Amino acid sequence: MKPEREINSNRTSEAKLEQLIGKYQESLIKHAFYMLGSVQDAEDVTQDIFVKFYFQPPVLSDSSKIKAYLYRMVHNACIDLLRNRKQEQQVHINSLINLPDEQLNGGRKEVMLQKEFLRINEWMQQIPEEQAFVIRMRIVSKLSFKEIARTLELPVTTVKSRFTYGLNKLRKLTGIKKEVYDEL
Amino acid sequence: MNCKEFNNNLAELFDKNINSVLAAQMQEHMKNCSDCASKYKEAKAIVAGMQPVIPFTSSGSGLKQKILNQIKKEELKMETVQKEKFRLKTWQKRAMTVAASIVFIVAVFMLSNHNPLVNTAKAAESIMTRSITALESLRSMFITMEVRSDANENFDYISTQSDFIEYKIWKQFTGNEPWRMEKPGRIVVFDGEKQYLYIPEASIAYTASKNAGLVEWMKIFLDPKKIMEYELEFSQQHRAKYATEETSDEIILTVNADALGDFHNNYLKNASVPESDNTRIYTFDKTTSLLKSFKLFVNTEGKSVKVIGIKNIAYNIPILATMFTIQLPNGLAWQELTNQEYVKAFTGISAKKAARKFFKALSDEDYKTITPVWDELRIEDKSKMEQLKSFYGGLEMISIGEPFKSGLYPGEFVPYKVKLRSGKVLESNLAIRNDNPSKTWEVDGGI
């Protein structure tokens, strides 16, 4: 007698969800990983986002915006997670840099990935966060500037200039480093 | 293109799909400007340096399945929360139903005095009386029983379709008489002052008053003496058929009882145990006269199905005080259950009028009037409520029939036929009741 069907009608269908998972899960986990530095956390974040997507799908005028929406959700969830763990784990991650391989957590593959994360993260820490987000999305997650603009809900011109600013800053920094090295 | 324009467009050379016209212009500029050319070269080197060199693969540990499992879990949780909200709001009503059923037996069956089964019943009565005396001086008890029920359901949910699951009951007969009842998925504890319900899966933790019906009908098992007293009264009303049997160390009493309640209209028959035809088998220890085991069979459609079986009762064993408390996990706190409000509009009128008023309000989309008398409009999930409103709102009343009573349900059933805005026609019986001090009608179900 209760309108169950009607009540559930705003959910994503399971078939649609499975299709989206198949299409985007790996790249979303990768994006989350290069923000968080932990495969486990990245998977957890991505899992939560898909579950949320199932129960509260956004009202999107065209389906091409789904990708940007998913990236935005994952991106924001990662930022929240980073803010919450700033004190405890940031220290932990930084201290990983100097550890020998065998002392890093996880298997060999995970160790390699963590080192990769640390290497790239070192670049990102040299520039303002908003520029780092754009650069990471373009270079690591391989999103086009248009997709990044949709994800961050910014004009494409802003996205491009953040990318250029960030890149110029890094260029100058490496220039300085190079000069310092040259002098030594 | 000048150097400024080149710099403004530098990002273009790093986009996923490069604009070939623009790229050509930039290449052209670089041929003539070594500054910009080296700028691009450096930028390219940095981009290359930031590129992950090892391919990313997640642990591949079946994320899809994990997501689907979590969804199932969330759905179950939501369902349980909804059910509990409805149930817990009606605990008072339910407690009244159980009380009413006992009054009913006494009041109605007192009338039939001359029954040929009186003598057979005498032997049974003497067994019951002895057992009542034996059960009087208990200090504690621990019962393990099997009940055909489901883990997500209330304690008194019993279905012949379900498998057996284990129930456990601890009771201290001294002090404040605390007790604990457990079934897979939920625990109710009475600490002498309050009742506590904890459903870990749904993160539900409710406290309710001393007499709250959180375990509902199953409450009778908290006091085996009461069961025997109830059987004695029942027997004195000459309603059931009895058989007794003795072995070397046991006395077995079988009670065959017809369904209780008003079944002129069979609508509610078999809806709950006291409302079904049933057989109860009690086994007593011959020396102590204490109840050793119990079996309850529900007789339906020519079949007899065992629905409850007490496997063991341990008497006067020590029970740790910690059994009568529930430790909640961090972040979860007890929530108080409160009584419902009533409105004047649904007070002091006939069931038919109340039903008419209820549907009129839905038709007028006047939810204010019916919110206090309809639990469904008091759910917390706003979007769900909106959908409920859009489903029933603006309906058209076709007919409201004559109310009738059925089974032990203390309220009335009002047949109705309505047409929803979607065009769908609904025909059913609205269950409404006013067995509360203010005689206010409340919608229980049927919609």
Ligand SMILES: [Zn+2]
């Ligand atoms: Zn130039």
